[in-house]
Amino acid sequence: MTQAIDGLTSRAMDAAPSITRELANTAMGTQGLIPLWFGEPNEPTPKFICDAATRALADGETFYAEGLGRPFLRHALSDYMTNLYGRQIGSDRIAVTVSGGNALNLAFQSVLEEGDMVATITPAFPNLLAIPRLQGARLITHSMEIRDGRWHLDVDAFLEAAKPAKAVLLNSPSNPTGFMLEHDDMRHILHVLRQRGTWLISDEVYARIVFERTVASSFLDVSEPEDRLIVVNSFSKSWAMTGWRLGWLTLPPSLTPVIEKIAEFSVACAPPFAQRAAVTALAEGEPFIAETIAKYRLALDLVKETLASHPKVTFPVPNSAFYAFFRLNGVEDSVSLARDLIANAKVGLAPGEAFLMKEPGWFRLCFAQTPEQLGEALERLQPWLKQTHG
Numbered sequence: 001m002t003q004a005i006d007g008l009t010s011r012a013m014d015a016a017p018s019i020t021r022e023l024a025n026t027a028m029g030t031q032g033l034i035p036l037w038f039g040e041p042n043e044p045t046p047k048f049i050c051d052a053a054t055r056a057l058a059d060g061e062t063f064y065a066e067g068l069g070r071p072f073l074r075h076a077l078s079d080y081m082t083n084l085y086g087r088q089i090g091s092d093r094i095a096v097t098v099s100g101g102n103a104l105n106l107a108f109q110s111v112l113e114e115g116d117m118v119a120t121i122t123p124a125f126p127n128l129l130a131i132p133r134l135q136g137a138r139l140i141t142h143s144m145e146i147r148d149g150r151w152h153l154d155v156d157a158f159l160e161a162a163k164p165a166k167a168v169l170l171n172s173p174s175n176p177t178g179f180m181l182e183h184d185d186m187r188h189i190l191h192v193l194r195q196r197g198t199w200l201i202s203d204e205v206y207a208r209i210v211f212e213r214t215v216a217s218s219f220l221d222v223s224e225p226e227d228r229l230i231v232v233n234s235f236s237k238s239w240a241m242t243g244w245r246l247g248w249l250t251l252p253p254s255l256t257p258v259i260e261k262i263a264e265f266s267v268a269c270a271p272p273f274a275q276r277a278a279v280t281a282l283a284e285g286e287p288f289i290a291e292t293i294a295k296y297r298l299a300l301d302l303v304k305e306t307l308a309s310h311p312k313v314t315f316p317v318p319n320s321a322f323y324a325f326f327r328l329n330g331v332e333d334s335v336s337l338a339r340d341l342i343a344n345a346k347v348g349l350a351p352g353e354a355f356l357m358k359e360p361g362w363f364r365l366c367f368a369q370t371p372e373q374l375g376e377a378l379e380r381l382q383p384w385l386k387q388t389h390g
């Protein structure tokens with residue numbers, strides 16, 4: 001008898017499972033484990049946001065909603081983006097999505113044909129590579145390098161490598177490195193891609209998780225509305241709403257109806273009570289964002305104290321996002337060491353392989369944690385730091 005599994009697509013079968021998810025599954029139930037592998041704030045969503053959702057549920061906001069999002073949320077996002085970037089971004093350019101991940105899927109569904117090439121940089125959040133692949137794209141990856149203790153992108157070399165690509169995918173601020181593109185490079189990239197007619201998908205979900213200013217540079221700062229630019233944002237990180245599954249796209253106005261059409265065939269619409277809460281997050285969330293950034297800054301200082309000066313650790317210190325991406329020099333197998341850390345240090349780190357790091361010994365640690373938990377985790381790592389040979 002033919003097995004059901006024989007009839008599946010190679011796209012689905014070849015999709016690499018998430019290494020971090022596998023490690024986390026094997027660690028399930030480990031008593032006392034401090035999990036620092038996933039990218040999410042440790043605190044639940046603030047009460048004022050939850051209350052808005054509860055009120056909306058009580059008011060019966062439980063029906064299907066508009067495919068592009070409730071008009072009041074699209075307007076609120078238009079105002080938010082316009083204030084943040086100092087240029088008019090109309091609500092006709094906004095599509096509310098069911099998470100940043102869904103936003104990425106819709107973006108790629110709208111621009112990719114089977115076999116098209118997508119160029120991106122590594123190390124990268126693995127979903128950024130898996131999503132276009134699942135849609136039949138082939139990837140061109142270009143590695144960043146470390147220069148003077150900082151992550152560095154050779155923009156011209158990347159653009160050269162990206163020549164055959166139908167779409168370029170960039171993630172700034174970056175998960176896992178915290179690398180950020182600045183306006184000069186963004187202008188240059190956009191100029192070159194414009195000439196080639198290449199699409200640019202810019203994942204800016206960490207735009208507000210920045211330590212030396214209020215918002216990261218955006219491609220929206222340097223573009224025109226009808227540029228082939230799709231910007232991906234999310235409520236997950238800035239407002240501690242990872243479980244809500246709510247994000248949004250900023251689109252060329254002519255693409256918005258196409259997104260409306262294709263979104264209908266997957267999720268149809270974002271949950272209306274969550275959208276009501278999202279408006280509250282935008283209207284009243286600035287003090288919360290400022291407070292959490294202050295906490296992340298202290299957490300980063302704590303991580304820096306342990307890692308940045310360690311002779312056997314390479315740690316380009318980030319200015320954004322909430323990850324420490326570091327290398328234990330001399331470690332040959334990060335996945336084995338990650339397993340060892342689960343069993344013996346009771347600390348969960350994501351190994352660098354998950355982010356397409358070719359060199360061994362890299363790990364990602366999410367420092368969006370209480371100082372107590374983070375301090376304890378760093379203390380537990382000490383014996384492994386001492387053992388490391390560089």
Ligand SMILES: Cc1ncc(COP(=O)(O)O)c(C=O)c1O
Pocket residue numbers: 039099100101102125171174175203205233234235236242246247
């Ligand atoms: C770079 C990047 N993009 C997109 C996402 C997806 O965010 P969400 O689907 O929770 O909105 C994440 C989540 O970790 C991320 O790190």
